[in-house]
Amino acid sequence: xxxxxxxxxxxxxxxxxxxxxxxxxxxxxxxxxxxxxxxxxxxxxxxxxxxxxxxxxxxxxxxxxxxxxxxxxxxxxx
Numbered sequence: 001x002x003x004x005x006x007x008x009x010x011x012x013x014x015x016x017x018x019x020x021x022x023x024x025x026x027x028x029x030x031x032x033x034x035x036x037x038x039x040x041x042x043x044x045x046x047x048x049x050x051x052x053x054x055x056x057x058x059x060x061x062x063x064x065x066x067x068x069x070x071x072x073x074x075x076x077x078x
Contacts, residue, residue, distance in 0.1 A: 016056035 019037065023030035040048045058065065 016059055018052055018055045018059060021055075021059060 019033040020030045023033045026033070037048055037052060
């Protein structure tokens with residue numbers, strides 16, 4: 001029983017926030033995004049897990065990527 005509690009604690013402390021990030025971008029609750037990941041994992045035999053881990057890695061290392069939109073100058077400001 002202790003091993004299960006350790007595993008649960010690990011995942012709770014190291015949750016990457018992927019579902020929360022997608023929910024904020026889509027404007028829906030994060031529980032719906034989590035359910036979508038769970039259902040799609042059962043239907044497609046776990047392949048969304050690879051996508052989830054890739055997104056988690058990108059979110060953990062987003063300071064290496066430039067996600068900020070550059071200020072676009074309009075044609076009238078030239």
